[in-house]
Amino acid sequence: MTHAETLSRPLSLPCGAILPNRLAKAAMTEGLADGTNTANARFETLYRRWGAGGAGLLITGNVQIDRWHLERAGNIAIEGQQGRAATDALARMASAAKAHGSKVIMQLSHAGRQTQKMINPTPMAPSNVPLAIKGRFGIPIPxxxxxxxxxxxxFVNAAQVARDTGFDGVQIHAAHGYLISQFLSPLSNRRRDGWGGDLPGRARFLLDVVKQVRATCPAPFILSVKLNSADFQTGGFSEEDSARVAAWLAAAGCDLLEVSGGNYEQPRMFDFERKDPLASTRRASTMAREAYFLNFVPKLRAASADLPIMVTGGFRSAEAMASALRRDGIDVIGLARPLILDPNAARALLDGTRDRLDSLDAPQPLGPGLFGPASPISALxxxxxxxxxxxxFEQIYALADGRDPNLSLSALRALLAYDKTEKRAARALVRDPIKE
Structure with missing residues (x-):
């Protein structure tokens, strides 16, 4: 069987939904919503383009369930009852994504203490443990x-809205340091009631969300979870914790588990590290096999043998992707940055016209050496x-506007533009939009 044939095999999920192939567009924050945090024509354009690109599964960027707890001011948010204009826009987005046969699921999230000060200076979280990042984030309220x-x-309400507007499922975001991940980690969850303490207490929030979503949105609606393999912080959520939680998720009705890792304090999901005793745990063998989190999969398989697993991060060659599917217990390959540079990259892998994807890292704005990405100064x-x-992000904006990526854009200019865009979006937030 060729690599392309391996990638092209359909996958039947436990709920009965069938993915047409083994490639997924992983969630990437879009930042395209206006001050009312509703979908619009830019989302429709973006997901029509990605849907035409061939990936069997499309996962949206994080849709927030609380407008006071956004990851970015430009997030879509589904809070409470939605007006007709908001649901119609979501339906058009879902229809555009599915027009070429892909399944599309909506990623649901709550930023918790990772809500920026300019959006909410006193966000809610499990405990009043602030991020160890100066300036951008306030002290959370338990x-x-x-x-x-x-x-x-x-979360349950947003899942129902996703179902009713034509999405094939949802992904509960329990990774990357957002609210559910905060409940899971003993570093950020210091509660001594039934929502904290030992792992069953810390996992209770996630499991209650999954069970209630499954009860209200039965099969064939897809219920996925994005879970950290670890936080990569001493004393945090560990691989052993993750494997136990995965087994509980399988029993609760999860259809697809995406493995990731890290948080804002240790952003391993972006493939860069801050100083930390556990920051250099990526093994050379794992790097050679391309995937960031592949070495965790055997532990996961031992704990939940039948749960379909998706791994995102680092995959670039058809050979490595096919090998992960054949030998490493992976069911779905997640692709992110390569689909920004070329929205049709998945189709090229599937039809065998390409055997490797590009993932152009932007030119570093501060130069090499001391001022570069390997600087001994963590701030640099x-x-x-x-x-x-x-x-x-600037390339996503281009795709959403119907343009091609601007590969000549310097990273410094992009960073300045991004900062300006985020501040403008935060100022435009309408706290209590009129519901039509």
């Missing part, structure tokens, strides 16, 4: 039992890393 119940209900490493992320 959630009451009533607020926890309301947040769980918010961060600046280089976030400039690259800003460069990727």
């Amino acid at each position: 959630m009451s039992e009533a607020q926890i119940d309301a947040a769980i209900a918010g 490493r961060d600046l280089n890393g976030w400039a690259t992320v800003g460069w990727q």
Whole structure:
């Protein structure tokens, strides 16, 4: 069997939904919404383009369930009852994504303490543990039992809206340091009630969300979860914790588990690191096989043998992708940055016309050496890393506007433009939009 044939095999999920192939467009934050945090024509253009690109599964960027707890001011948010204009825009987005046969699922999230100050200076979180990042984030307020119940209900409500507007499923975002990930980690969850303490207590929020979504949105609606393999922080959510939670998720009705890792304090999902005792744990063998989190899969398989697994991050060659599917227990390959540079990259892999994808990292804005991405000064490493992320955002904006990516854009210009865009979007937020 050729690599292309391996990637082209359909996958039947536990809920009965069938993915037409093994490639997925992983979630990437879009930042395209206006001050009302509703979908618009730019989302429709973007997902029509990605849908035509051949990936069997498209996962949206994080849709927030609370407008006071956004990851970015330009997020879509589904909070409470939605007006006709908002649901019609979501339906057009879903229809555009599915027009060429892809399945599309909506990623649902709540930023918790990772809400920026310019959006909410006092966000809710499991405990009042602030991020160890100066300036951008405030000290969080511990959630009451009533607020926890309301947040769980918010995830369920958003899932129902996704189902009713034509999405094939949802992905519950329990990774990258957002609210559910904060509940899972003993570093950010210091509660001593039934929502904290040992792992069952810390996992209760996630499991309640999954069980209630599954009860209200039965098969063939796809229920996926994005879970950290680890936080990569001493004393945080560990691989052993993750494997146990994965087994509980499988029993609760999860159809697809996406493996990731890191958070804002240790952003391994973006493939750059801050100083930390566990920051250099990526093994050379894993790097050679391309995927960032592949070495965790055997532990995951031992804990939940039948749960379909998706791994995102680092895959570039058809050979490595096919090998992961054949030998490493992976069911779905997640692609992100390569689909920004070439929205048709998945189709090229599937028809065998390409055997390797590009993932152009933006030119570093501060130069090599001391000022570059390997600088011994963590602030400069961060600046280089976030400039690259800003460069990727600028390319998403181009696709959403019907243009091709601007590969000549410098990372410094992209970073400045991104910062300006985010501040303008935050100022434009309408806190209580009129519901039509």
